[in-house]
Amino acid sequence: MNGNNPSANTAIPLPLQAVLAPIGRVAHTVAEHAGEIAILLWSVGRAYTEFRVSGREIARQVYIMGVQSIPIVMVTAGLAGIVTSQQGGYQFTGSIPLYVMGSVVTESVVLEMGPVLTAIVLVGRVGARITAELGTMKVSEQIDALYSVGRDPVEMLAAPKILAGIIALPLLVGIANLFGILAGMYTAQLTMGLGYESFFYGARLFWHSWDLLYSILKAVAFGFAIPTIAIHMGLRTGGGAAGVGLQTTQSVMFMTLTILIIDAMFPPLFL
Amino acid sequence: MIEYKGVYKAFDEPVLSGVDLLVESGEMFALFGPSGTGKSVLLKTTLALIVPDMGDVCIDGQSAYYGGRGTLEQIREKVGYVFQYAALFDSLNVFENIRMGLPKSTLTRMTEKEVAHKAWEALELVNLEPRLILSKLPDELSGGMKKRVGIARAIVGRPEILLWDEPTTGLDPVNTAAVERLITQLSEELQVTSLLVTHDVEGGLEMCDRVAMLEGGRLRFCGTPEEFKDSDDPVVQAFQDRAAAYAALDVLDVR
Numbered sequence: 005m006n007g008n009n010p011s012a013n014t015a016i017p018l019p020l021q022a023v024l025a026p027i028g029r030v031a032h033t034v035a036e037h038a039g040e041i042a043i044l045l046w047s048v049g050r051a052y053t054e055f056r057v058s059g060r061e062i063a064r065q066v067y068i069m070g071v072q073s074i075p076i077v078m079v080t081a082g083l084a085g086i087v088t089s090q091q092g093g094y095q096f097t098g099s100i101p102l103y104v105m106g107s108v109v110t111e112s113v114v115l116e117m118g119p120v121l122t123a124i125v126l127v128g129r130v131g132a133r134i135t136a137e138l139g140t141m142k143v144s145e146q147i148d149a150l151y152s153v154g155r156d157p158v159e160m161l162a163a164p165k166i167l168a169g170i171i172a173l174p175l176l177v178g179i180a181n182l183f184g185i186l187a188g189m190y191t192a193q194l195t196m197g198l199g200y201e202s203f204f205y206g207a208r209l210f211w212h213s214w215d216l217l218y219s220i221l222k223a224v225a226f227g228f229a230i231p232t233i234a235i236h237m238g239l240r241t242g243g244g245a246a247g248v249g250l251q252t253t254q255s256v257m258f259m260t261l262t263i264l265i266i267d268a269m270f271p272p273l274f275l
Numbered sequence: 276m277i278e279y280k281g282v283y284k285a286f287d288e289p290v291l292s293g294v295d296l297l298v299e300s301g302e303m304f305a306l307f308g309p310s311g312t313g314k315s316v317l318l319k320t321t322l323a324l325i326v327p328d329m330g331d332v333c334i335d336g337q338s339a340y341y342g343g344r345g346t347l348e349q350i351r352e353k354v355g356y357v358f359q360y361a362a363l364f365d366s367l368n369v370f371e372n373i374r375m376g377l378p379k380s381t382l383t384r385m386t387e388k389e390v391a392h393k394a395w396e397a398l399e400l401v402n403l404e405p406r407l408i409l410s411k412l413p414d415e416l417s418g419g420m421k422k423r424v425g426i427a428r429a430i431v432g433r434p435e436i437l438l439w440d441e442p443t444t445g446l447d448p449v450n451t452a453a454v455e456r457l458i459t460q461l462s463e464e465l466q467v468t469s470l471l472v473t474h475d476v477e478g479g480l481e482m483c484d485r486v487a488m489l490e491g492g493r494l495r496f497c498g499t500p501e502e503f504k505d506s507d508d509p510v511v512q513a514f515q516d517r518a519a520a521y522a523a524l525d526v527l528d529v530r
Binding site: 141144145146148149150151152153154155 | 319322323324348351352354356358359360362363364365375376378379428432
């Protein structure tokens with residue numbers, strides 16, 4: 005009577021199947037995404053090498069992703085600097101010299117908070133928007149319409165955004181680092197009476213010139229990952245308005261997870 | 276000439292199960308069938324908007340799938356596609372939308388004035404007043420106007436073949452009749468081969484030289500409108516009866 009149930013005829017016991025089936029499904033989904041992203045990146049690479057990507061569109065995207073994100077990035081980084089400085093002050097006052105605060109704030113902001121918080125902000129401000137925009141274009145047949153008139157959506161929509169992300173993120177992280185440190189320094193002066201010179205003395209004491217490059221390298225990785233995932237998720241949208249909503253939510257989740265995974269991989273690789 | 280050779284496509288379940296169909300040059304051809312029988316999927320395989328799992332589509336003898344990237348680009352340049360819901364690029368205005376319909380190779384040889392003239396001409400052909408709508412965004416247009424702009428984008432490059440995907444869906448009977456007149460008029464004026472996917476059986480039979488019916492992913496009927504009306508195939512007859520009943524409901528709804 006189990007003729008219609010394929011699992012009944014296999015040699016694998018049912019309890020083991022119950023464990024293996026979800027693993028197989030996850031592996032299948034991961035492989036599917038990886039394959040599609042590889043194809044997308046191959047097409048993007050070809051568009052660059054064949055000089056088919058519009059410089060004007062890249063500049064427009066840098067403006068949208070970068071320049072328009074400056075205010076929110078400044079606020080986020082400033083608040084991160086203020087919080088770090090206050091927490092450091094709470095922990096260190098009376099135990100170690102206060103000028104160490106300069107190093108704590110600077111290193112925390114440059115190595116971690118500047119790049120990661122900027123990337124998280126960009127996931128919401130830019131990544132979600134890209135997925136929703138491309139998803140809507142997909143379900144309303146605008147992507148098909150581009151193909152039908154002989155235009156390549158990868159060349160027109162994907163390639164400029166990925167390069168713009170790689171350009172804009174390091175610039176934004178530079179601004180975030182600067183504002184985070186300045187806000188932390190000002191807060192340390194206000195709350196602990198730590199002078200600017202002492203702050204800078206502490207900052208210089210434990211500073212490695214590699215730290216800034218490390219921060220920028222992270223920004224480049226995030227700047228590549230955010231638009232790539234957002235575009236990939238947008239282009240595989242289906243199922244109307246509900247599909248766009250679902251895909252955008254999933255995209256934000258994947259982008260955030262990817263950023264945190266890349267962030268966790270950086271110290272063992274580069275520090 | 277459009278030739279579908281054993282086109283097979285499955286999305287979990289087979290949608291097209293080996294369709295063979297030939298649309299002759301200069302012909303106006305309608306494709307009927309109940310919803311979900313793969314009419315639009317078949318139309319989309321013509322320009323590789325959906326890639327079949329098996330089979331091939333040839334345009335004037337050129338294979339869309341085995342002829343390389345250059346061939347597909349050439350095919351896309353000679354085919355205009357009218358989408359079911361117009362599929363206008365919503366971030367571009369009417370002029371920019373129509374401009375996109377010109378092949379890239381043609382655009383590089385044209386001045387902006389020539390492009391504007393072409394767009395103007397295309398809008399006039401679909402009975403729209405260019406002066407009033409060229410700078411409007413798709414959101415500012417009515418459903419019927421969007422359809423016409425979509426048609427203008429498809430014809431601006433003077434294609435040899437026009438593919439129409441449910442061009443009258445969502446329109447009231449007055450606009451439906453106007454779009455049908457437009458389809459006939461354009462097909463004659465531009466002397467193109469037209470393949471029309473439609474639910475409007477009455478309109479399709481009136482306009483087209485030949486018709487076909489898809490059922491369950493297979494070609495159930497192919498012949499002249501007269502042969503279709505006189506067909507003794509019970510499936511074809513049942514489909515015609517259902518279509519006539521829906522058309523009557525539509526008319527009652529408007530009254």
